[in-house]
Every structure is written in structure tokens, then in C-alpha cells.
Amino acid sequence: MMNNKLGKILLALALGVFVLSAWQIQAGDGKAQGQKHPELDYSISCTECHEEVTPEIVAEWKSSKHGMMNFGCYMCHGDGQVEFKAKPDTEGCLSCHTGSPVDASKGGNLQCFTCHQGHTLKFHQ
């Protein structure tokens, strides 16, 4: 069971590396160049679509503290049109977490996601 789960994660990781290696991120603005969110149906929310297409991600998010506060995908990823960040930076986090203690033993150029998982927000194992 565990091996199966790990296998899925590794497969997803491999896929992710394959897909994302094609992406060029412009330093500082976080906008994907050459890879955009597909045409948006503005009559539905991010969550409505992603509950259908990436239900496990939405479930992970909902299990997080942010999910419990009902913050949506847009908070990190942008609205998908004016701004889209496939890989969010730390700027958004700092709006609320300026005072959060950081374990400096992890190294120099720390980012929130160095320690926190992207959707569950739990610490990496």
C-alpha cells in the first residue's frame, strides 16, 4: 500500500519535472512564460473546476489551515488571467506571516515552501 502511494508520488514528481522543465520563470514576477492557464470560464471559480480535475489537490488544500479558513487557490496562484503563478513565491505568504518564526538552521536563502508543503502546508517529512 505504502509502496504504491510512494510510487504514485514519484511518478507525479517525474511528470512534474518533465512538464515544468519546459517552463521558464522570469525572475521576480513569477509569471509563466509560454505556458498559460487555458482559456478561463469566468462563470465558474477555480475550485469548481479543480474539484473535478484535481480532486486530490483540492482535498489536500481543504485539509490545511488555510483551507479551513476558506482561502481559495487564487491567493497563491493568482486569478489565472491578470496574473498566474504556477509556482507561487513567498510574497503572498508574507502579507500575513511577517512575524512567523523561521528555523534558520535550514540554510541561507529560505523560502516558505522550503519547509512547508504547497497544499497541505505541513512540514516536509
Add this chain to the structure above:
Amino acid sequence: MGVTRREFIKTSAAAAAAASIGTALLPGGIKPLFADSGMQWHKSVCRFCGVGCGVMVGVKNGKVVAVRGDKFNTINKGHLCIKGFYLHKVIYSKTRLTHPMIKKNGKFEKVSWDEALDYVAKKFNEIRKQHGPDALAFYGSGQAETEETYMANKLFKGCIGTNNMEGNPRLCMASAVGGYLTSLGLDEPSGTYDDIEKAELFLLIGSNTAEAHPILFERIVRHKAKNPNVKIVIIDPRTTPTDQVADLHLFPKPGWDLAILHAMARIIIKEGYADEQFIKDNVVIKGNDKKNMTFEQYKQFLEKYTPEYASKISGVPAEDIVKAARLFGQAKTAMSMWTMGINQRTRGVWANNLITNLHLLTGKIGKPGSDTFSLTGQPNACGGVREGGGLCHLLPGHRKVANAKHREEVAKVWGVPVKNIQPKPGKHTIAMFTALNEGKIKGIYIMCTNPAQSLPNASKYWKGLKEQFVVVAESFFPTATTQYADVVLPAAFWAEKEGVYGCTERRSQYMPKVIEPMGEARWDAFILRDLGIRMGFKKEFEKYQTAEDIWNEYLTLTKGRDMDLSGATYRRLKEVRGLRWPVPSEDHPGTYKRYVKGDPIFDELPAEKKKGRWIYFYGKPEGKAVIWARPDKGPEEPTDDQYPFALTTGRVLEHWHTNTMTGTVPELNRAVPKAYVEINPEDAKALGIANKDQVIVETRRGKLKIEARVINRPEKGTLFIPWHWEEWMANVLTIDAFDPGSKEPEYKVCAARIKKA
């Protein structure tokens, strides 16, 4: 388009999976944590709800480029809800109004400030001369700063001489005011947010705390996580995100919850949870006829309210009512919180009374962790309108127009003849807009609010807005209201002006001006000042050169009052994260609890008056609060065969009021792009309505075509519509019947029907 939706879904799933295991797959684009970006940060207050969260405003090159939670503010400790998170984006919205306009031949034309203000002054003076001062009116806002409301109060009540001076808090907080005055003797809560972390039980009634007051919800969640013994009881007709932490949820039919509160009181007494010594020392009991009752008579009155009877009335299982009462009775400390579900009712004052009854019966008031705590919807409804006297029957400093001494005190400070201030209250909001329809009011100045969308039974009141002379001072254009304006005046927005907001917990906080107003926009207080001067009140208004001038004068009117703010000078407010009144001197720290030791007013009461009591409700005779034996009235418009559904309206996390602000933020629009009507799956099945079908919701007042959301949130027989959108205006459906005491309308329940479009 370089990618299809299907391809994107695959790649985003992979990226998401990668992100979820924390692999940094993307090179570059990341700044060091806590980097100094060269920004200047300024301490301020959030512009949205009444919680009063502290924000830091980041300014670079004369522009606001970021907002952060203020970690030194004890209300939110650096956290923000998502509305506050995007506040800076609202400033630079494309819908900002940047120049004055006058409607000429049906079209708005840009004009100079001189032309606009001269025109308004001329028209107002003509109306006043021909029809008297009561043909004019002002309609303001719980979002206006205290200084802005103060100027409007002086211009209309003190100079023009009309008490037709109202504000939108009439639509949200008036019943809470009525509840506090009748139960405890003075307006506003006795405790503060500090009680949250000390409470053992929360009674959340008529409050979707998670979406309407997210930061308080977060504090409750954290407190419960640390203390698993903490219990949360919800009384609300609908399941909401607040239910994530509920231990017990009672689902009354909308508008039928008064019997539940009486039944809870009955169980509390019968099962020995009442603190009879507390009642004997600190409480009187009154019937609805205001005559005193004995405790025995009160018990007799409650006999009718068995759990079974309350169950029959409300639809809530009797055993749940018993459980709720026991949880309240057994908890050492209890904090009740409520919002519009209680206030926006034809018997909102009574509902407020019955909640407070539970606290007075058990003595759970005046102690850490115990309070009867009304939550506020707007950032300065408490400060500017309740304390500042921005309603038709009030004057600054919790004073009343009907009180001769109060009129004299205010007239003296304003420098106006006392006869200018009429002794009779003016027209409350619904009466005001009715008078506008009837032509009795011929000119109205609307500031920082959007009544064409926010009034109940809204379309009924468009007639008056069309026909009379309407001035709208606003930061945004167009709005539902500006289309009816004869003149629109561009108002400086948050961060473009300084002033004070007073939040739910009696805390006044200073907001700095950190950038110049956009375009030709001006500060509302100075627009009113300049209008006053042009109307002929030069000596009354020319002395106000700064915001601090206005605030300092206002402070003199709070001296010695229950809400004494004398110690909350600008100098001090600029340094601290707000002060909670009473704060009678500059060396006073502010007050955590009213009516008890530590409250400077209580502390100064003569010992013979207090007679050894630890709590003294000094706004009431003998310092005794009132337990009210009120009837259990249902909604004004109950369901029937023709309109079998109870329609209730409310809020979503991402939007606020009429969307003039949140509707300009792309992310918030993505989150909830449109309105919808929630319908219970059983009801939907019976009517052949599927999720996302277009449906028609109809009441006796109007119809609305809207998308159906088939979801297990509303109970069977209930519909819910979030009210934020002009395009799907829920208020064409709502009822404008109002509480006879507070004059607050019953937005929260009316009879409706629904069918497939």
C-alpha cells in the same frame, strides 16, 4: 492558445503533486524571505468588516504596493482575511471616481470642484428656503471615518437644522443598539475580543463567523484547537463553513428562533444553572409591558416554552434545544456572538434581549471569557455612527436629540444656536427613502454607501432617487446609486486620508494618510466643510483645517460620557494599536471590561451606590440589567402556499456588501464570480431543478433570474442568496418591514417561490 484545457489539467496536476511534496522544480524567481524591499510601512486599519484588524500599508514611490497584517496588533496578530489581503488592489481600481460630475441633459459631465459645490449649495439652500430644512437629508455610512460623520452631523443637525441624518448602520446594527440599551442600559459590548481565548463555550447565533468575520473565527478555531474542552454551539438556519468547528448546530426555520432562546432559559432555570444570587443583586425582570416581574412570575412566563413547544415553532429537535441549554449552563464561561441573522429582523431587539437573558440568568457577564457580544459588519459603525451619533435620533457621544441637556452640550461645542437642533428625531432610513419617494424629502446627500442596491425591497426606492435632487460622494463610479445622482463628488479612499475607525470591541484606531488622493478626489470631511461654507455657515466650518482639529473637538464631546475617549488623542493613537474606551485620560490604558473593577466609570462610583457589588450596570436604574420576558414573534412574512420557501440572504468570504470594492479585485472575482441561489437537494429534486440550472426566484416584491446551486447547506424549505452583486440584486426580493423599536429591516427572512427558468 498554446495549451488545451485537458493538457493543462494534466500538467497542473503534476505540478501540484510536485509542489505538494515540496520539490523546488522552478529555477529563480524567488526573493529572499523577509527581504527589505525599500518600502515604507505604515500602521493602519482594514477597510472592510468591523473586526478592526491592523494592517501595514507598504508604500513605494508614492504608491501603495502591498498590504500586510500588523503583527503588533493584538486583534489579528499579523493575519488577514482575503479581503484585507487584497486591499491595496482596490485603491487602483479602474472604477475609481477621479473628478466631480454634474448630470446635464441626462449625461454626466466633468466639472470643476467650484462648480459642483456651488451647484449643490445653491440647490440645497433653495430647497431649504422653499420647503424647510426637513426637505433635506443626509445618508451616510459605517465605513465613513468618525471625523467625516462628525462633519455631516454638524452640517445637517446643527446648521441646516434637520435631524434627517442617517447612516447604513441602521440596516445592520440598530437592533444590537436597541438590545444593549434595553438589556444593559448602554450601547456596545461590555467585554472585548480578549474574552475569546478565555471562553469555554461559544454560542454563535445568526452569524456565519467563518465568512463574515474570518479573523475572529480563526481565533476561535485556534482556541478550540488548544483547548479541546471548548464547545461551540451554532443556531442558524443554514450550514456554513463555520460548522467545521461546531459541536452542536440547531437549524431553526428562518425567523423562528425566539422560542428556542426562551426554552433554553427555562431549562437553565429548571436544571439549576441559574445564578440566583447574581440575579437578585444585579438584575430586574420586566415583561413586554415594561412592568417589573418577580423571578417566580418569570418562571411562570417561561412555562409555555417547553423544548417540545420550541421545537414545534422552530423545527429544531427538542433534544438539541436541551443539549444547547445544558452546554450553556454547564460551561464556566460563555461568549455569545451574533450578527445579521439576529439584527436584521422585525424583532431584532427582542432577539438581542433573549440572548443577553441567558448571560444574565447564569451570571456569565462581566467576567473574563463571558460576554454577550454583538459582531459588527462595518469598520466604523460603532465608532462613527453609534458613538459619533450619526443616526436621526442621536448626537455625538452617545447623546440623544430628544434630551434638552444633550442638545445644549452639543450646540455649545458646535457653536450653533441650540434651537437649530430639533428635539424630535428625524426620519430613520426606511422612512427617509419613503419620504424621498413621496417628494417630502427633495434633496439628499449620500456618502460612502450604495442604497440603490443595499436597501431592502430596493426597487421600491428607485423612484425617489430618480425624482429628487441626489448628491453622491463616492470613491467609485459607477455604482447602482450613482446612476440616479444629479451630482457625483469624488471621495478620497482609504490610505488617501487620515482619520479614526472604532471597531466592535470599543477600540478606536488611527489611520494615516500615506498617499495623495487619486485624481481630484478629496476627503469627505472637507467636502462637507466646504459645502457648509458655501451654504453660508462659514464661521461654523472654516476653523477645521486638519483631521486632528475635528477629532479634538469630538473628544470634548466624549469627556465624561460612558464612551469617554478623552485620552485617545491623535498623538497617542499614532503610537498605539488603538485604545478601548472608556479611556478618560492620556495616561489611561483603556478598558477591557465595562461595569466592573478596572472600568474607570465603575471605579469612580461612590461605594454607597455600589453597595459592595462587583458589577454595576451604571446605565440602568440601581445599576441593574434587565431580563426581558418578550413574546416569541416569527417573521413578518411567513411562508404560505403561494410562497412556500423562506428566503434568506447573506455573505460570502470573498465579497463585501455591494461589491464596489471587492468586485474590482480579479482574484476575488475568480473566487466567486457570480451570485447563485442555494437550494436543498430534496427541494430541488421535487421541483426538477438541477445544479447550475437557471431559475426564477420570486417574492411579493420582485423576481430574480439566477443560477441554482443544489447543495446541502440550506435546510429543506429554505433558499439562500448572497447579496453582493448588482447584476443579481437580491434586495429586489427582500422585505422592507422593520423592527418597530430599532427601525432595522428584516432582510434575513421573507417568503419566496422558485421555479426553473
